[in-house]
Amino acid sequence: MTKRSCLVDSLEMVIWKLPAPSAERPHGLKYRLFYGRDGIRLVGYDNERGKGDHKHIGNREIPYRFMTVEQLVADFLADVERANRAKDK
Numbered sequence: 757m758t759k760r761s762c763l764v765d766s767l768e769m770v771i772w773k774l775p776a777p778s779a780e781r782p783h784g785l786k787y788r789l790f791y792g793r794d795g796i797r798l799v800g801y802d803n804e805r806g807k808g809d810h811k812h813i814g815n816r817e818i819p820y821r822f823m824t825v826e827q828l829v830a831d832f833l834a835d836v837e838r839a840n841r842a843k844d845k
Contacts (some may be wrong), residue, residue: 803838
């Protein structure tokens with residue numbers, strides 16, 4: 757019997773508009789963007805309470821400078837593309 761593994765990629769983007777901006781979220785948004793394989797995060801962007809805007813690349817957490825929603829999505833997708841190129845090497 758041959759054992760096969762099936763890798764499943766997941767990409768999810770969730771952005772909420774808050775009732776009002778705050779000191780912690782001056783842009784008035786809460787967001788979570790996730791890209792992973794088999795439940796393991798490879799790339800993530802979020803602004804969890806107490807941490808502010810930041811991204812996860814592998815196991816590293818890096819501050820992120822939020823500009824616009826469009827730029828957030830573009831930066832996230834660029835990191836997803838880089839993660840995919842790295843796995844193909």
